[in-house]
Amino acid sequence: MLQGNLVAITAQQVLVMFLLILAGYLAVRARVLDAGARQGFSSLLVNLVVPAMIVDSYLIPFDPEILANLVRTALLSAAALGLGLGIVLLVQTIG
Numbered sequence: 001m002l003q004g005n006l007v008a009i010t011a012q013q014v015l016v017m018f019l020l021i022l023a024g025y026l027a028v029r030a031r032v033l034d035a036g037a038r039q040g041f042s043s044l045l046v047n048l049v050v051p052a053m054i055v056d057s058y059l060i061p062f063d064p065e066i067l068a069n070l071v072r073t074a075l076l077s078a079a080a081l082g083l084g085l086g087i088v089l090l091v092q093t094i095g
Helices: 002-029 035-057 064-094
Strands: none
Touching: 002 035
């Protein structure tokens, strides 16, 4: 059930981002925005709106299962990075 909720939240955030991009595209095509305004909006989106949307999407009630999955994911990620580093060092040593 929780995964379905996370999928819905992610889909909603992607839809909002798509609508923002579409609005910007239409404004440029209609020549409502000039190059300076486009740069300003791009900076606003990248530096403020996107991080705020990411933080907002993670504001959910605490769930021990989510914490356990997060810890498991962090450990698996660290193991994958360690394995990758080991392979690179081995290849550099051999080569």
